[in-house]
Amino acid sequence: MQGKVTPNSAVATGQGTATPLTARKSPRLSGRARMPGDKSISHRALLVSLLTVGPNEIEGLLEGEDVLATARACAALGASVEHGGPGRWRVRGAGIGSLLAPENPLDFGNAGTGTRLAMGVVAGHAIEAAFDGDASLRKRPMRRVLDPLLQMGAVVVAQEDGGRLPVRLRGAQDPIPIEYETPVPSAQVKSAVLLCGLAAAGTTTVIEKEATRDHTERMLRHFGAEIAVTKHGVHGSRIELKGRPELAPQKIVVPGDPSSAAFPLVAALIVPGSELVLENVLANSLRSGLLETLREMGASIEEVARSDEGGEAVVDLRVRASSLKGIDVPAERAPSMIDEYPVLAVAASFAEGETRMRGLSELRVKESDRLAAIADGLRANGVTCEISGDDLIVHGRGRAPGGGMVATHMDHRIAMSFLVMGLASEKPVSVDDATFVATSFPGFAEMMNSLGADIGPR
Numbered sequence: 001m002q003g004k005v006t007p008n009s010a011v012a013t014g015q016g017t018a019t020p021l022t023a024r025k026s027p028r029l030s031g032r033a034r035m036p037g038d039k040s041i042s043h044r045a046l047l048v049s050l051l052t053v054g055p056n057e058i059e060g061l062l063e064g065e066d067v068l069a070t071a072r073a074c075a076a077l078g079a080s081v082e083h084g085g086p087g088r089w090r091v092r093g094a095g096i097g098s099l100l101a102p103e104n105p106l107d108f109g110n111a112g113t114g115t116r117l118a119m120g121v122v123a124g125h126a127i128e129a130a131f132d133g134d135a136s137l138r139k140r141p142m143r144r145v146l147d148p149l150l151q152m153g154a155v156v157v158a159q160e161d162g163g164r165l166p167v168r169l170r171g172a173q174d175p176i177p178i179e180y181e182t183p184v185p186s187a188q189v190k191s192a193v194l195l196c197g198l199a200a201a202g203t204t205t206v207i208e209k210e211a212t213r214d215h216t217e218r219m220l221r222h223f224g225a226e227i228a229v230t231k232h233g234v235h236g237s238r239i240e241l242k243g244r245p246e247l248a249p250q251k252i253v254v255p256g257d258p259s260s261a262a263f264p265l266v267a268a269l270i271v272p273g274s275e276l277v278l279e280n281v282l283a284n285s286l287r288s289g290l291l292e293t294l295r296e297m298g299a300s301i302e303e304v305a306r307s308d309e310g311g312e313a314v315v316d317l318r319v320r321a322s323s324l325k326g327i328d329v330p331a332e333r334a335p336s337m338i339d340e341y342p343v344l345a346v347a348a349s350f351a352e353g354e355t356r357m358r359g360l361s362e363l364r365v366k367e368s369d370r371l372a373a374i375a376d377g378l379r380a381n382g383v384t385c386e387i388s389g390d391d392l393i394v395h396g397r398g399r400a401p402g403g404g405m406v407a408t409h410m411d412h413r414i415a416m417s418f419l420v421m422g423l424a425s426e427k428p429v430s431v432d433d434a435t436f437v438a439t440s441f442p443g444f445a446e447m448m449n450s451l452g453a454d455i456g457p458r
């Protein structure tokens with residue numbers, strides 16, 4: 001695929017026919033694989049480029065459906081977005097204060113991050129834009145982002161019940177810099193406020209009780225913004241952004257996504273005799289909760305190379321099949337591994353003993369109610385588990401019977417996690433619809449199969 005992205009290029013949001021997929025017990029996995037670009041950083045690379053004047057060069061962009069929807073939104077808001085080859089994109093921004101009002105609703109498909117970050121961008125501009133998405137995105141709460149943006153002067157012109165999509169937002173003529181303490185640990189809420197704050201005269205401050213991924217802060221700094229981060233309490237941070245910076249066009253190299261690497265990583269741990277090297281994985285302490293947890297469970301994961309990509313560290317990881325034991329995962333670790341609980345629950349099924357994952361309330365508002373989807377998927381495959389309050393408890397027996405059909409609820413991570421389970425369970429594991437895997441990990445099954453996995457049609 002090469003050429004120019006236009007606002008109306010077709011969006012493949014998986015609303016067509018469902019594609020079931022089955023994973024079967026596989027012989028040892030071996031080899032090396034390069035991880036696809038980080039989804040969080042890819043969205044930010046496009047949106048921050050939109051706010052510069054001049055050409056930005058992006059390498060390693062994730063070409064999943066979620067990020068492509070953000071690319072089309074950037075084009076609709078006035079950027080020129082050109083695809084130059086695999087992972088290579090050139091974005092000529094419109095600049096802070098010079099965005100265009102999009103003619104049609106911005107369709108974000110399945111992507112919560114794209115929607116919420118773009119709401120922040122639009123809220124800082126005197127334009128009106130409509131936001132919409134697929135059935136999963138239409139169920140997700142947007143009030144958490146709209147509340148602070150209203151304080152900054154934006155107006156919600158139309159919305160569904162509880163601030164759900166479709167939403168029509170009118171941005172502020174002269175956004176108000178605010179000090180905002182996020183009520184939930186959410187990098188999306190923090191980022192929306194900061195992106196709106198770019199257009200405000202004065203300092204916008206976000207305080208989080210528990211620090212969340214800091215890719216927006218790092219990227220804004222990379223583009224020349226003045227942003228100060230200090231500690232807040234034991235686990236939190238305070239971020240202060242000086243408004244109306246001159247953002248200079250940049251080259252951005254997007255590192256590989258640790259949330260995608262989590263799938264082959266857990267697969268290698270649970271398929272006996274496996275050894276994989278996963279290349280180009282972002283190493284950011286605010287994203288490393290899964291590695292820490294798996295190591296505590298006894299996983300053999302070794303860093304074999306380290307480099308630096310535009311302000312972010314990148315590592316190659318060697319992972320070997322390991323005997324795992326159940327552990328207690330503390331609630332304060334959740335922000336650094338929020339997307340990895342589905343695949344951790346799979347690893348916990350193959351561990352000996354109980355794994356208790358604490359403080360998972362945010363999992364209920366992801367692409368699906370992930371807490372329920374994980375528990376249902378485990379039970380369908382003969383694994384005993386319970387939900388107690390906001391905790392998930394998995395009773396690991398060192399093996400999983402498998403044999404179930406998992407309802408994925410339009411959720412890519414539920415689909416990939418249970419396909420990983422099927423590579424090591426006694427009977428095959430099927431997922432009812434693998435279409436949404438393309439939102440974050442295009443080519444997942446092909447890559448896994450190239451390493452020795454057996455994933456295919458039923």
Ligand code: S3P
Pocket residue numbers: 039040041113185186187188189191213338339362
């Ligand atoms: C993301 C933040 C997280 C995460 C999502 C990506 C981001 O969501 O689950 O996949 O890129 O900022 P929340 O901010 O809602 O926790």
